[in-house]
Amino acid sequence: MPDDARAPFLSDDGIAEPLLRTAGLTRHFRVGGVFGKTLHAVDDVDLDIKEGEIVALVGESGSGKSTVARLLARMYRPTKGAIWFAGRDISKISSRKDLLAYRRHVPMVFQDPFSSLNPVHTIGYMMRRGLRLHRPELNRTAREAVAVEALETVGLVPGAATMSKFPHELSGGQRQRVGFAQAISWRPLLILADEPVSMLDVSLRIGVLNLMIGLREKGISLLYITHDIASARYVADRVVVMYAGHVVEIGPTEDVLHQPAHPYTRVLLSAVPDPRARTKIAAADIGEPPRVVEPGEGCRFRWRCPLAVDRCWTVTPRLVVTSQGHEAACHVTAGTTPGSGDLAALPRDGHDT
Amino acid sequence: MLLEVDELCIEYLGAPPTRAVDRVSFSLEERTFLGIVGESGCGKSTLLFGIAQLLSPPAEIRSGSVRFMKQDLVGLDESRVRGMRWRNFSVVMQSAMSALNPVKTVSAQYADAMRAHGERDRAAIASRSEEVLRLVGIDPVHLHSYPHQLSGGMRQRVMIAMALLFSPQLILMDEPTSALDVVAQRSLMVQIKELQNQLGFAVIFVTHDMSLVANFSDRLAVMYAGRFVELGGTRATFDRPLHPYTRGLLDAFPSISGPRQPLVGIGGYPPDLADLPAGCHFHPRCPVRMESLCQLVEPEGNRVGDSEVRCHLYAEERSSAG
Numbered sequence: 050m051p052d053d054a055r056a057p058f059l060s061d062d063g064i065a066e067p068l069l070r071t072a073g074l075t076r077h078f079r080v081g082g083v084f085g086k087t088l089h090a091v092d093d094v095d096l097d098i099k100e101g102e103i104v105a106l107v108g109e110s111g112s113g114k115s116t117v118a119r120l121l122a123r124m125y126r127p128t129k130g131a132i133w134f135a136g137r138d139i140s141k142i143s144s145r146k147d148l149l150a151y152r153r154h155v156p157m158v159f160q161d162p163f164s165s166l167n168p169v170h171t172i173g174y175m176m177r178r179g180l181r182l183h184r185p186e187l188n189r190t191a192r193e194a195v196a197v198e199a200l201e202t203v204g205l206v207p208g209a210a211t212m213s214k215f216p217h218e219l220s221g222g223q224r225q226r227v228g229f230a231q232a233i234s235w236r237p238l239l240i241l242a243d244e245p246v247s248m249l250d251v252s253l254r255i256g257v258l259n260l261m262i263g264l265r266e267k268g269i270s271l272l273y274i275t276h277d278i279a280s281a282r283y284v285a286d287r288v289v290v291m292y293a294g295h296v297v298e299i300g301p302t303e304d305v306l307h308q309p310a311h312p313y314t315r316v317l318l319s320a321v322p323d324p325r326a327r328t329k330i331a332a333a334d335i336g337e338p339p340r341v342v343e344p345g346e347g348c349r350f351r352w353r354c355p356l357a358v359d360r361c362w363t364v365t366p367r368l369v370v371t372s373q374g375h376e377a378a379c380h381v382t383a384g385t386t387p388g389s390g391d392l393a394a395l396p397r398d399g400h401d402t
Numbered sequence: 403m404l405l406e407v408d409e410l411c412i413e414y415l416g417a418p419p420t421r422a423v424d425r426v427s428f429s430l431e432e433r434t435f436l437g438i439v440g441e442s443g444c445g446k447s448t449l450l451f452g453i454a455q456l457l458s459p460p461a462e463i464r465s466g467s468v469r470f471m472k473q474d475l476v477g478l479d480e481s482r483v484r485g486m487r488w489r490n491f492s493v494v495m496q497s498a499m500s501a502l503n504p505v506k507t508v509s510a511q512y513a514d515a516m517r518a519h520g521e522r523d524r525a526a527i528a529s530r531s532e533e534v535l536r537l538v539g540i541d542p543v544h545l546h547s548y549p550h551q552l553s554g555g556m557r558q559r560v561m562i563a564m565a566l567l568f569s570p571q572l573i574l575m576d577e578p579t580s581a582l583d584v585v586a587q588r589s590l591m592v593q594i595k596e597l598q599n600q601l602g603f604a605v606i607f608v609t610h611d612m613s614l615v616a617n618f619s620d621r622l623a624v625m626y627a628g629r630f631v632e633l634g635g636t637r638a639t640f641d642r643p644l645h646p647y648t649r650g651l652l653d654a655f656p657s658i659s660g661p662r663q664p665l666v667g668i669g670g671y672p673p674d675l676a677d678l679p680a681g682c683h684f685h686p687r688c689p690v691r692m693e694s695l696c697q698l699v700e701p702e703g704n705r706v707g708d709s710e711v712r713c714h715l716y717a718e719e720r721s722s723a724g
Contacts, residue, residue: 109583220671221442250441251610255654255667276583283656283665306658320588321658322613 066136067097068270069121069155069239073130076116086343090116092294093130095368098239103261103271105281105302107317108291111339114274117291118243121272122157123148135238153183156232160244162224166216172227173212176200176234183235199234200227203260222253229260239270246280258284279321282306287374290314293339293349296368300375310377313350348380356381403469404571404604405430405453410466410476412445412452415459420676422448422461424628432571435598435605437615437636439651440625441672446608447496449625450576453606454493455483471571489519491572492565496580498557502549508535508560509545515567534563537597555586562594572604579614591618612651616640624648627673627683634709644711646688682714690715 074094077087091113098104108114119125121132123139132140134155142148159165167175176196180187187195197208203226205211216224225245232240242261246254261271261284275281281288281302288305290298290313298311309315339349348354348361360380368376369383377383412423422445430436440446451457453468455475468475471490475483487493495501503511512531521527532542538559549557558578565573575594579587595618598605607615615622615636622636624645632645643649650668670687673679679686685696695714704716 109585222671250672251612251651251654252441252668253671255656255665258656259664278584279656279658282658282662303662316585318658320585322588322611322616323657323659 066133067099068102068135070097070133071095071121071130072133074117074120074127074132075129076113076120076125077128080342088342089294089344090341091120094291094294094296096289096296096299098270098272100238100270101265101268102287103265103273103285105273105275105285105288106291107275107278107281107288109276109317109339111293111341112291113294113341114291115243116294118157118241118272118274122155122241123151124157149182153235154238155241156235156237157241157243158225158228158232158245161248162221162228163216163248165228166224168216170215171212172200172214172216172219175227176212176231179231180234195234196230199230202233202263203227203230204256205230220253221249222256225249225257226260229257229264233264233267233269237269239272240264241272241274243274244276245273247275247277254280277321278306278317279323290317293341293344295349295365295378297350297379298375298377299368300372300377304372304375308372308375310371310375310382311350311379312354312356312382314377316353348378403429404432404434404471406467406469407453408467408469410449410452410468411464412448412457412461413464414461418676421464422628422675423452425466426625426628426630427466428623428630428633430572430604430606432604433598433602434621435595435607435619436621436623437619438606438608438623438625439610439612439615441610443672443675444625445628445675446610446625447576450493450574450606450608454487454491454574455480456493485519488515488565488570489568490570491574492568492570494558494561494565494573494575494578496577498554498561498578498581499549501561502557504549507546507548512545512564512567515564519568530567534566535560537566537601538563538593554582555590558582558590559593562590562597566597566601566603569601570603572606575605575607577609578607580609580611587614594618613655624651627678628675629683629712630703630710631684631712632709634707634711638707638709644706644709644716645684645713646690646715647684650687650689682712 072095074091076091077089079085080088094117106114106117116125120127127140131138134151139151142151173196176199177192180192180195196212200208200211205223205226219227246257249257258280261273265271273281273284285302287300288302289296290305290311292313298305298309298314305314306318309318346365347363348366351357351361354361358381364380366378366380368378370376371383406429408427410423410426411421413419413421426449438446438449448461452463457463463476466476509531513527516527516530531545535542535545540556540559540563544552544556552560562578579590582590591614594605607619609615619636622634622639623630624632624647626647632639632648639648640652643652653665654667656665668687673683681697681699682701685691688696692714701712701714703710703712706716
């Protein structure tokens with residue numbers, strides 16, 4: 050892993066590569082013993098994250114979004130597929146040194162700020178330990194300065210006072226900021242943030258989202274994993290919508306929100322409570338979890354889809370370009386079955402104007 | 403009036419005691435949906451448990467009354483409260499997985515509840531159990547399911563069906579949708595509202611997510627540091643929030659429609675109930691606080707139109723009206 054990984058990354062063919070790219074990323078789990086079945090947590094996911102970009106990965110529980118994060122963090126190895134980071138396939142990394150270098154450049158911030166910090170150590174201890182591991186070139190004084198600066202960058206001011214505190218002396222929002230402070234003290238290129246605000250109080254969420262936007266301005270890329278599409282819109286440049294282990298739609302945030310192509314994206318948007326809009330109360334989709342154990346061929350949304358046609362039961366739809374940079378995997382709306390699309394059958398977003 | 407809560411104070415005993423609910427008063431008419439919103443630690447769940455007389459030590463009602471169907475539940479003999487619980491009012495908890503018994507089928511749990519209230523007829527128990535499950539849109543075959551065999555959304559529906567066994571006049575709900583995905587959450591809210599229209603019970607719905615109740619509740623109470631800081635019609639509160647805290651909460655929600663604009667939310671952190679700021683409890687976070695007044699004097703409730711708001715900004719409107 051080059052330390053100065055800012056230069057454009059070139060593939061073997063000399064083509065400029067995004068910061069991170071996955072190709073056919075797949076992760077299956079065996080469930081239920083010897084004659085058990087296969088759970089398809091993530092199937093054939095292609096996504097890319099450019100430098101200084103926030104990509105939101107949106108989906109409900111069971112969509113596979115956290116599994117993608119764990120694959121990217123190398124907490125799991127992929128069943129199939131590759132993860133290219135700065136032009137190198139990190140799914141093949143096996144030496145501890147290389148893995149450590151990768152984790153330094155691509156740290157993860159976890160969902161639960163109450164269980165992700167060790168209660169018996171001070172914030173300073175955890176900051177220093179991370180720095181000794183990931184930035185061994187720093188001496189004691191430099192470590193201290195970097196740690197204090199990182200804490201102040203995330204709004205924990207004064208940083209020196211925060212260093213001597215224990216996790217229980219901080220609120221949930223402050224603890225979540227410690228997670229980000231640790232990550233940025235290592236000078237990362239990409240932060241994997243798995244539902245970083247979902248356990249925080251409403252009044253504190255915006256602060257952490259604004260912090261993420263500030264990090265992007267420093268050139269750090271973020272993968273923001275969430276089930277809250279409104280917060281995804283607030284921070285993200287692009288949105289990736291997952292359902293049952295598949296990417297069903299991907300595109301620039303405003304395009305996906307205003308011209309959602311996949312029926313699932315539309316269901317998701319229509320379910321978002323919006324206090325500013327006078328929403329129609331319509332009996333919605335029941336919201337049952339997706340089937341991912343031995344799912345077989347066919348679109349995985351077909352059981353819940355109001356537009357499903359025969360083809361959806363037999364052929365898995367692939368992502369198709371619907372407009373510039375915007376792709377959706379749907380036989381009906383993304384036009385792989387010509388002439389059968391009925392866009393009027395679904396409300397765009399369920400809001401009255 | 404179905405329910406009248408008057409100057410209710412609930413404390414967690416200790417040295418010194420922590421006051422989690424401080425002089426809360428409101429009344430609820432029949433068939434009304436009241437939403438209570440607030441951040442974690444504001445006392446909203448404690449209030450709900452206090453109304454249901456389900457507080458356990460060290461929490462205790464210090465003063466005030468809870469008049470339900472013309473009877474003060476505070477200090478009422480526990481056996482008489484128990485007679486009313488389920489029959490006249492029922493409670494739906496936040497986590498159905500921990501509220502349901504994991505080793506009993508749904509039908510066995512329904513039968514337990516009905517037998518506890520004197521229903522002995524097995525056929526009547528079976529038919530009522532089927533009936534309430536159908537009401538919440540679950541196939542009665544699931545009467546023979548164990549809780550772990552149901553999805554999160556179905557478990558919450560099973561809990562709501564259980565709350566409906568005796569057709570109570572009031573259902574108290576403590577964040578029943580918070581463990582669900584946005585789509586399942588929406589669908590459950592729609593169903594609760596439909597059941598309410600159909601069966602005519604009143605609802606008190608506690609949540610941390612103000613936007614969730616926006617389209618469902620008739621009245622909305624905003625709670626901060628143990629007190630109601632604003633109480634009014636839901637639509638009026640969303641259209642014209644009065645209290646600076648309510649305004650801050652509304653500004654903290656990114657929207658999926660309209661222009662993308664930077665939001666600021668509310669600065670600072672929610673207070674520790676054991677160590678509340680003097681004067682108005684919200685003053686350290688308030689963008690429009692008035693020096694000295696808000697720091698020293700706790701505001702009274704002021705009536706503005708149909709709403710009541712606890713903020714010094716509205717003190718004049720009260721004196722001119724009265």
